[in-house]
Amino acid sequence: MKKIFYSLSFLLLIVATSYAQNVLIGPGYSQVQNTTSGQPLSIGMRSGSTGYFDFKRGSSYSAGVVNTNSPKQLKIGIASSNSGVDYYNDIVIDSTNRRIGFGTNNPTNRWHYYSVGGSSDDILVEGDDYPFLILKSKLGAANEGILFKSSNDNNIGIFYHSGVDKTMRWGFGGFTNDVVIDSTTRNVGLGISTPSSKLHTYNNRGTSNANLRVEQQDAIGGFAGIVLEKGGNGAALYGNSTSNSINVASVGGSFAAINASAFNVSSDIAAKKEIDYLGNEDYEEYITQIRNIKSATYRYNWENARTRTTPHIGFIAQSLPSAVITEMSVAPDGSNNDKHVGYNLSDMAGLTMMGIKAVDARTLKLDETIKAQQAQIDILVKEIEKLKK
DSSP: OHHHHHHHHHHHHHHHHHTTSEEEOOTTOSSOEEEOSSSSEEEEEETTTEEEEEEEETTEEEEEEEEETTTTEEEEEEOSSSOSSTTTTSEEEETTTTEEEESOSSOOSSEEEOOOSOOSOSOOOOOSSOOOOOOOOSSTTOOEEEEEEOTTSOEEEEEEEETTTTEEEEEETTEEEEEEEETTTOOEEESOSSOOSSEEEOOOSOTTSOSOOOOOOTTSOSOEEEEEEETTEEEEEEEETTTTEEEEEETTSSBOOOOOSOOOOOOOGGGOOSOOOOOHHHHHHHHHHHHTOOEEEEOOTTOOTTTOSSOEEEEOGGGSOTTTEEEEESSTTOOSOOEEEEEOHHHHHHHHHHHHHHHHHHHHHHHHHHHHHHHHHHHHHHHHHHHHO
């Protein structure tokens, strides 16, 4: 108790004897002493009711703390010159508005950071494991987020968590729903506030903008594709950049069936050129080509009697007319240069139509022949009836 009493008495003595004077603490001093101004450590008052706490080396300022009365602020800084006035803006605490500024003299927000020189590492959150920057609201339905503003204070971007519907939202300008993640359904929306599917795009930018683009780098082999599967089974769609078409494949890479209620091919005259109309005289040529097609039943190499109980019925592509034959990559994703022969379904429909028309022309001609022969038969029957009488 005596030591504590003596210590407090000594401290009161220092305060009493050094009031309104500067206090010196620095190298070469074994105790706190009274001193004159302009020494390594000084505490005092400036004009305008300003309290300051400066670190000096000789006559040069190295750092300091200043308290201003109007406005009521506490400023901390590292000196960049010999002046003791212009370096107190490194950290500013505004007691009137309860704001903190870093690098700015007048913080306009609760936490105001002013970046100098376009630094790319202004804020670093670092730790041994899972360092977090946490934004936490006190109300259960409140929102937390990050807002991006332009120099004229306009909102140009926003990233926030909507506490009302429990979603994460990204937006630019006035479009706050450019990207939405619904935390309840795990649905993702692009351009729509309430996505109803796992990926829901809403295009309001005109017909020239695609809802979804999957692009393959030119230097990389294969085709850009999308895989649709469940439990390892399903199909993949590949954009064939060689023939400007779509390849449909199983998840394993083999060609897969297409099941649809309709399959539409563009056939409008406005989309065609070099049109050469065919007549009856051309039908026989095409029916001969159809006659030479080799029909067969078969299973594909990736099928067996269990996966395909009834064999397919069709034809061998190599026997088709050249007009309907096309080459297709063995790998639907274009990952190798092996080709096999396929056929163009649109041209095949045209060839089939030509065969029907050729048969129809033959039928019409046969009908005319039968009618002529029937007329002759009728005449002969009448002559026979006359002879009988």
